[in-house]
Each structure stands twice: as C-alpha cells, then as structure tokens.
Amino acid sequence: MRHLKYLTSRLSQQKIAGVTFHLDPGHQRELTVLLERFFAQPAQYALLDTPEATRSVFLLEGERKWVLKHNRLTHWKKQLQNFLGLKRVFGLHDLTNEFINLSAVSSKSQSSPRVAAFGHVGRFPFLKEEYLLVNFFDDHCSVDDRVIAQPEQAAALLMDILQLFGQTLVEGFVHMDPHPKNILIGPGGELRLIDFECCAHSVLDHDFSLGFLLGYFYRYWFRKFISVEDYDACCERYLVQQHPALNRQVFQGVYERFRDRDVSRSTRYRILTSADAQAEFLRGLQ
Missing domain, CATH: 3.30.200 (Phosphorylase Kinase; domain 1)
Structure with a gap:
C-alpha cells in the first residue's frame, strides 16, 4: 500500500x-x-x-x-x-x-x-x-427519487444540474458517472455529487468534457423523464447563457455520441484522462 x-x-x-x-x-x-x-x-x-x-x-x-x-x-x-x-x-x-x-x-x-x-x-x-x-449528506434525496416522485420538475431541475456540471469543470475535475442516483438535492435546493469511484482529476478539454457530461446524463436514464427534443432545447438554453464561446465542433459530436449510445467505463476513463485518446475519439466521430 x-x-x-x-x-x-x-x-x-x-x-x-x-x-x-x-x-x-x-x-x-x-x-x-x-x-x-x-x-x-x-x-x-x-x-x-x-x-x-x-x-x-x-x-x-x-x-x-x-x-x-x-x-x-x-x-x-x-x-x-x-x-x-x-x-x-x-x-x-x-x-x-x-x-x-x-x-x-x-x-x-x-x-x-x-x-x-x-x-x-x-x-x-x-x-x-x-x-x-x-x-453523510443529511436531509438530501437523489435526483432520481425526486423526478420519480415529481416528474413535472424534470425540466426545471435539469438547469440546476447543468450548472453543477459546469461548476465541476471550473473546479478542475470530471465525474465519470454523473447519473441521477449520484446527484443529491439538499433541503435548500443545493446539489452534490457522490460515488467518486471513477473520476478525472483534471479537465483536458472543457468543451469535450461538457459534451460528455450533458450527453451521458441523458443517456443513462434521465431520458425516462424528458424527451430528447426538450432535453436538447434545455441544454441549448444553458449553453447560450453560460458558454457563449463554446467550440461547437468539439462539443456537438461528443454530446450526441454520449446522448445516443452507450460508452463503456474503460472508454470513458481513457478519453477523459488522455489527450491522445481524446483526439483519437474525436477523429472517430468525424
């Protein structure tokens, strides 16, 4: 050890x-x-x-x-x-x-x-x-539990979750398993992340990482609560407001790949911790 x-x-x-x-x-x-x-x-x-x-x-x-x-x-x-x-x-x-x-x-x-x-x-x-x-985060519930109980809150809650993802990139890390059970809601509406078994300690490319986070979150199972059209529209509002300088050529392909198809844990780890693997992944999207 x-x-x-x-x-x-x-x-x-x-x-x-x-x-x-x-x-x-x-x-x-x-x-x-x-x-x-x-x-x-x-x-x-x-x-x-x-x-x-x-x-x-x-x-x-x-x-x-x-x-x-x-x-x-x-x-x-x-x-x-x-x-x-x-x-x-x-x-x-x-x-x-x-x-x-x-x-x-x-x-x-x-x-x-x-x-x-x-x-x-x-x-x-x-x-x-x-x-x-x-x-232990007392008096918290998971995003999954909240939207199962109150599915009408999905769209409004999503904007807060996207803000959380953006903040983690500013803080310099990428949670590689950001699904609704791993995000907790506090009594005051604050959001927290749990289960850090797979995480990149640095952000190699902000726009690539953002594409992964937004796409993966929908794919994992938030798609049960909101249509892809409404999800895309919500993400677009967030991007326009918070990331006006976003490199769309990098973001869009990564976002759609993770939104539409499963990607293994080993692949996620490789492309979020290696610049060479990330570049190869982007070439494959083209």
Missing part, C-alpha cells in the same frame, strides 16, 4: 476489528467508537443501498452521520493490483480508487463528500477488503 502513503501519512493509523484504518485526526475519537460499535453488531445498521455479494453501504450515526462503504475483492489479480498500485488506480472501480479521487477533489469542491477514514484488510501482496468512511 506504499502508493497511498502520500495520502495516508496525514491520517492517524489505527487497527479496529482486524482492519487497518487511516482516520481523520480531527474526528478520530468519535470515528473509533462508531467503528468499534459497527463491527460488534454490523447487522444492526441501516443499509443505504441494496447490498451485493461483495459490496455494502451502511449508515453510521453518532455526533454526526457517516457513510461506511465496504468492498470485498475476490479476484487475486485485482487484490494484487490494488495492494501494489500496479495500475493507474484512479481509473479502476473500487474504494481504493474512490479514496484517491475524493482526496484530490474534495479539497477544491464543496459538492463532494469528505473522506473521514480509509480501511483495508490484507497481507503483502494481496488486498482482500476495502472500507471508506465519508460524511
């Missing part, structure tokens, strides 16, 4: 229930108590998402509320990669990756969670389990 030392060195290391945790020193006492209680009776804690065979998300409540994510790595190759950092781990789909991404993004964005602790179980050179503890 040496490749994470630049992140864990500022945290306090402590072993809890056989898990090596790196804790935020400012909350260490509270977090230690909460984690010890959790491991004593994990079945007593509320789940925040449908559990899978290798993944669970729990709500921990103390002086504050926290989200505890747990991930079991079952394949030896993945265990080896994550322990040794053999690949560019911020492009992989796991909690080690989310720890790296949030550590980079949360320092420059108010729309993302803050890391409270990162934990792991394993012996050299295999990482068996990962834990990530982040702050």
